[in-house]
Amino acid sequence: MAKLTIVQAVNAALRNELAKDKSVVLMGEDIGVNGGVFRATDGLHADYPDRVLDTPLSEAGIISTAFGMAVNGIKVIPEIQFSGFMYGPMEHIYAHIARTRTRSRGRFNVPMVIRTPYGAGIRALDLHCESGEAIFTQTTGLKMVIPSSPYDAKGLLISAIRDPDPVIFYEPMRLYRALKEEVPDEEYTIPLGEANVVQEGSDLTVVSYGAALRDAIKAVSQTGYSAEIIDLRTVIPIDTETIINSVKKTGRCVIVHEAPKSCGLAAEIIARINEKCFFNLKSPPERVTGFDTAVPFAKLENYYLPNEKRIIKSLNKVMAQ
């Protein structure tokens, strides 16, 4: 057992799967000798030169060729350097990767994991800070995972790689090196589609995922409320059951995410709460999210992020009734 950061945990999961399964292939820009711009693939090319491939600089080229590889028996793990560059390949993701299982009536699985760092808060450049998960939630046929801790990152990534369906694996850039925790050396998996109750509580339910979850935890700790904190971990499919069971108990809910507000994950979660436990609610659910704007540059990004101040405001609001 060693203390690892999220980026080291990602590396450990990739290394584990490369060693275990000869059909695992990594591809992307600068992921080979350079080890990736965040070093997520550091050292892997040295050990697996034929299966850790530096590609030409074309996100659409990476994802479209990866699709062909996946259909032909390769468990391919392409990296897109920043999630803001996911939209060149989007036609392939939407029309082929997410849809080929349906289009071939189950003949072909597309077992690929698209890894990409997402989110604001590291003073990066324009279009290097997006949270685009809602774009993928309507891309039916995909799964999508967003870890918030090193332990989860390793277990979820191994599960994603072994999953027969295509998975978008969003890595929280802001947390890449922000926290360390004990991560077992040996392999383990965390099932996709299952949320994690980070902390039990009785006053209210806080639902979040990825980097925003850390802000939510900090915000809760500054109040005296007994909050049940749920880390979604998988945003497609959403673990509705865990959320509903919690809201039935607490009657109050705050959802926190970095992505824009309208039609974001929070909107869907509130819709499910309304459908399944509306009469258990003691106050209207709140959402603390990014705005329906472009992510601002570094000087203003902390206003955009669902910071502790904004989260506490919503916690107080749901508790006021």
Add this chain to the structure above:
Amino acid sequence: MVKKVIKTFEIEYLQVMDTEGKVDESLMPKLSDEQITEMYETMVLCRTFDDKGFNMQRQGRIGTFIQFKGQEASQVGSAYALEEKDWMVPMYRSGAAMITRGFPLIMLYQYFSGDERGMKVPDNINMLPMAIPVGTQSPHVTGLAMASKIKGDGAVALGYTGDGGTSKGDFHDALNFAGVFKSPAIIICENNQFAISVHRKDQTHSETIAQKALAYGIPGIQVDGNDIFAVYKATKEAVDRARAGEGPTLIENYTYRRPDHSTSDDAKKYRSEEEVKEWAAKDPIDRLRKYMMNKGILDDAKNEEIISKAKEKVEKAVEEYEKVSEPDPEDIFKYTYAEMTPNLKEQLEDLKD
């Protein structure tokens, strides 16, 4: 200061058989009489299928139908060069290539009637479902080929695109990645002169599509797409090179789309009927028949037999197609994920209620 020519290029054009069915024996690919007969039978079957599909659409018996009439040599000749383990990636106008690989006729009629059961590629055929967004399939060919190279299974991948498809970034990605990774990929551009109404000259200022290969450091050739021997020869050589580890090839099959873009289109709006007639005179099936008759491989009686056998097969497919039961609404949910998610289970229950 130095100013000099550092590279010059050439592009080959290949025709083995002229419109009268005369061949240049020195260019003739190695094919037995049986193989040539099989190619002819397949082309006749494809044409019969295509004509029937058009008629059925006009009679309201199937939905929007995409014809490939006139492109049989381009598709049958290229698909014929593949081995069973090889991959083929069709697009919506690749019906003849699909039939050559054994795709059931009935399933194509099902597909064009809005029945998704027609889209399942039979387990014994290495082929993707036909691509609908123009051009996206080309880099998939490269990826399939890259996988075969990594696995070392000796298979190659071949896919079709059109002249319109060469305008997409995907065409660039396909050739660029294929070149860099030396993947055993063959991209066939069926240059049929039209992308719906836009003429080939308005897709690219390049004199040929074949020459685009040179920018990627890979071989490119233009062939007479209505000459099945030229198509077969160019494809077979590309397949052999790919299998031998020598990398990808771009082949431009120079041909013509005689039908409308689809049964929803009216090509009279943008091209002359004289032009269509000129190309009908270069018909690929007529050309091969003339060759076979001259060679004594085929006579009128045998020809009639081939035509009536094709009609029989097509009629049988139509008969079966019209007897197919309605699909089950549960099918909508069944294939989205390897295992149905709780959300989908709930939505399926809603539908059943």
